[in-house]
Amino acid sequence: MLRRVRLCSRPRGISVSGTGRVPWPAPSVLLLPHEMAEQASATSLRNALLRGLGVGEADIEEWRREERRPVRSGWAAAKALLQPWLVTVDFVRLRWEEERDPDLEQVSMDPVRLRLMRTGLFQVQVLLGQMFFAADAGSRSFMPILGEWAARRGARLGFLGSDEVDGLVAELDIPSCRALSVGSLRRLGIDFLTAVRRLEVGHPDAELVLAALAAGEIDSLYQYENSWVEVKRQDYSPGPRGDIEFGQDVARFANSENGGLLVLGVDEKKDGKGSRIKGLHLIRDGISEDRRRKILDSVVYPPIAGLRVHHLEMEDRRGRGSVVVVEVPAQKDELKPFLVNGVIVGDKVEGAFIGIVRRRGEDSITVNIAELHAMITRGRGS
Numbered sequence: 211m212l213r214r215v216r217l218c219s220r221p222r223g224i225s226v227s228g229t230g231r232v233p234w235p236a237p238s239v240l241l242l243p244h245e246m247a248e249q250a251s252a253t254s255l256r257n258a259l260l261r262g263l264g265v266g267e268a269d270i271e272e273w274r275r276e277e278r279r280p281v282r283s284g285w286a287a288a289k290a291l292l293q294p295w296l297v298t299v300d301f302v303r304l305r306w307e308e309e310r311d312p313d314l315e316q317v318s319m320d321p322v323r324l325r326l327m328r329t330g331l332f333q334v335q336v337l338l339g340q341m342f343f344a345a346d347a348g349s350r351s352f353m354p355i356l357g358e359w360a361a362r363r364g365a366r367l368g369f370l371g372s373d374e375v376d377g378l379v380a381e382l383d384i385p386s387c388r389a390l391s392v393g394s395l396r397r398l399g400i401d402f403l404t405a406v407r408r409l410e411v412g413h414p415d416a417e418l419v420l421a422a423l424a425a426g427e428i429d430s431l432y433q434y435e436n437s438w439v440e441v442k443r444q445d446y447s448p449g450p451r452g453d454i455e456f457g458q459d460v461a462r463f464a465n466s467e468n469g470g471l472l473v474l475g476v477d478e479k480k481d482g483k484g485s486r487i488k489g490l491h492l493i494r495d496g497i498s499e500d501r502r503r504k505i506l507d508s509v510v511y512p513p514i515a516g517l518r519v520h521h522l523e524m525e526d527r528r529g530r531g532s533v534v535v536v537e538v539p540a541q542k543d544e545l546k547p548f549l550v551n552g553v554i555v556g557d558k559v560e561g562a563f564i565g566i567v568r569r570r571g572e573d574s575i576t577v578n579i580a581e582l583h584a585m586i587t588r589g590r591g592s
Contacts, residue, residue, distance in 0.1 A: 211249065212249060212250070212251040212254070212389075212391055213226050213227045213228055213229065213249045213250050213251060213254075214226070214227045214251060214254050215227075215250050215251060215254040215255040215257075215258045215392075216254075216258055217258040217259075217261045217262045218231060221233055221235075222234050222235065222262070224240060224242070224255070224258055224259075224262075226246045226247075226249075226250045229245060229246045229249075229250075230243075230246055232246065234262065237262065237263055237297065238296075238297055238298065239297065239298050239300060240259070240297060240298070240299045240300070241300050241302050242299050242300070242301055242302065242392070243301075243302055243303065244301060244302070244303055244320075244393075244396075247301055247391075247392040247393045247396055248391065248392075248393035249391055249393060250391060250392040250393070251390075251391065251392070252332065252387035252390045252391060252392050252394075252395055253387050253388055253389075253390075255299075255392055256326060256330070256332065256387060259296070259297050259326050260296075260326075260330070263296055263297065265296065267330070270328070270329065270330040273328045273329065274329055274330075294327055294328050294329075295325040295326060295327050295328065295333065296326045296327065296328060297325070297326050298323055298324070298325050299323060299324040299325070299326070299392075300319055300320070300323050301319070301320035301322060301323065301324070301396050302318065302319055302320065303318045303320075320396065320399075320400075321336060321337040321338075321339070321399075321400075321403060322334065322335070322336055322337070322396055322399030322400055322403070323335045323337075323399075324392065324395055324396070331383065331384060331385065331386075331387075332384040332387050332395060333368070333381055333382065333383050333384065334365070334381070334382040334384065334395055334396075334398055334399045334402075335379055335380070335381050335382075335399070336379065336380040336381075336382070336399045336402050336403050336406075337377065337378075337379055338377070338378040338379060338380060338403065338406060339377055339378060352409050352430065353367075353370060354425040354426070354427050355409070355418065355421050355422045355425050355427050355430065355431075356370065356380075356402075356405065356406070356409075356421070357425070358421040358422075358424045358425040359402070359405055359417065359418060359421040360382055360402070362417070362420070362421060362424070363398055363401075364384075364385070364386075365382040365383060365384055365385075365398060366382065366383040366385065367380065367381075367382060367383075368381045368382070368383045369381040380402060380406070382398065382399065382402060405417070405418055409431075412431075412432060414431050414433060416438060416439070416470070416471050416537070418431070419431065419433060419439060419471060419473075420471070420535060420537075423473065423476070423522055423533050423535065424522050426490065426524055428476060428487055428489065428490065429487070429488060429489050431487070432486065433486070433487045434483055434484045434485060434486050434487070435478065435484060435485040435486075435487070436484075437466065437468070437470065438463070438466075438468055438469065438470035438471065439470055439471045439473065439487075440459065440462075440463075440470070440471070440472050440473070441473045441474075441476040441477075441478050441485075441487050442459075442472075442473070442474050442475075442476070443475070443476065443477050443478070443491045444474075444491075445474055445475070445493050445496050445534070446474075448497075450552065453505050453508070453509050453552075454509060454550060454551075454552040456502075456505060456506065456509070457505070457506060457509035457510045457550045457551070457552075458550050459472050460472055460506055460510060460514065460517075460536055460538060461510050461514075461548045461549070461550050463538035464510070464514045464538050464541050464546070464548040465541075465546055465547055465548050467540065468540050469537075469538040469539045469540040469541065470538055471535060471536070471537060471538070472535075472536040472538070473487075473533060473534070473535055473536075474493055474496075474533065474534035474535075474536075475490060475491055475492050475493040475531065475532060475533040475534055476488075476489070476490060476491065476533060477489045477490070477491045490524070490526055490533065492524065492525075492526055492528070492530075492531025492532060492533065493521075493531055493532050493533065493534055494528075494529070494530075494531040494532075496521075496532065496534065499519045499520055499521055502519045502534070502536070503517070503519050506519075506536075508551070509550055509551045509552060510548055510549070510550055510551070511548070511549050511551060512545055512548065514538060514541065514548065515539065515541060515542070515545065516537075516539040517536070517537070517538060517539075518535075518536070518537040519534070519535070519536050519537075520534075520535055520537075521533070521534055521535075522534075522535060
């Protein structure tokens with residue numbers, strides 16, 4: 211539940227219902243502790259800050275109109291360009307050094323701050339320090355990946371580069387803060403920082419792989435198949451055999467510890483390290499997302515919780531097509547094992563049998579009868 215934020219006077223400050231109050235002596239900066247930010251309403255904070263600055267919605271509309279006008283000259287124009295924000299919210303963690311002095315308070319600052327812009331919208335600023343943008347970073351097209359990552363989180367990557375004061379920074383514009391907490395905006399910045407670190411060290415997670423696919427930059431990741439991602443160049447053949455193969459590939463992730471991604475329409479290239487995801491080979495004239503979900507529901511039991519199937523529409527030199535992504539979240543142990551209705555023996559499809567498969571590294575293993583018996587007896591004894 212979001213907590214209301216109010217402007218206080220005498221002394222001037224900001225209060226969050228049920229958590230406390232902080233002073234706000236300097237209009238341009240507010241220090242907000244983590245625990246107060248966590249459930250504070252972002253919309254409510256925006257309104258309280260605007261009231262404290264004496265800024266109304268009419269002022270914001272006028273500033274927005276000015277932004278759309280031709281470039282002006284003079285000090286007012288330069289000031290609006292150099293500082294397009296009204297107030298900066300710095301997230302802090304407060305600690306009291308009781309052993310030394312119970313009245314001594316220490317403040318540690320976050321690498322994430324929140325800015326209320328002249329447009330009336332929030333912007334999350336992430337201080338990246340000296341990380342990222344190694345010598346080859348530009349050639350590896352990380353910007354489109356991070357831009358797509360931000361878009362999937364409901365934000366827009368407005369800037370990523372060097373700032374004379376703060377070093378390397380990223381600015382995430384928030385188009386709407388309705389129903390959002392201030393804490394969720396802070397976590398967005400922390401997650402972005404983590405995503406940048408993952409890209410720099412070459413260990414992207416599933417969210418970054420999806421962003422790279424959507425941005426058409428999967429080759430920039432130098433990502434290999436592993437325990438949580440499998441790619442296939444071709445779609446499954448229509449009919450029972452293809453349906454069972456599809457179900458087996460998805461069930462492998464459902465039976466694993468952390469779930470994973472199955473991606474169709476992507477090339478791979480084997481080298482000394484394994485199978486590297488190497489580029490796009492778009493699926494054309496494939497079946498619909500809904501049809502794929504129905505196939506999985508018909509061949510995999512029990513139904514996989516939280517399963518997502520989506521097509522990323524894009525274009526390559528051969529024309530338009532799609533990359534098919536099946537997201538399999540980690541499943542509860544009490545739902546396992548996930549069974550596949552039917553097995554393939556040689557060239558034959560045996561519909562009266564069931565199969566169980568699990569993912570191990572970039573390979574798959576079958577569950578033998580002893581392991582199946584152990585799973586059943588464990589479930590019976592619980």
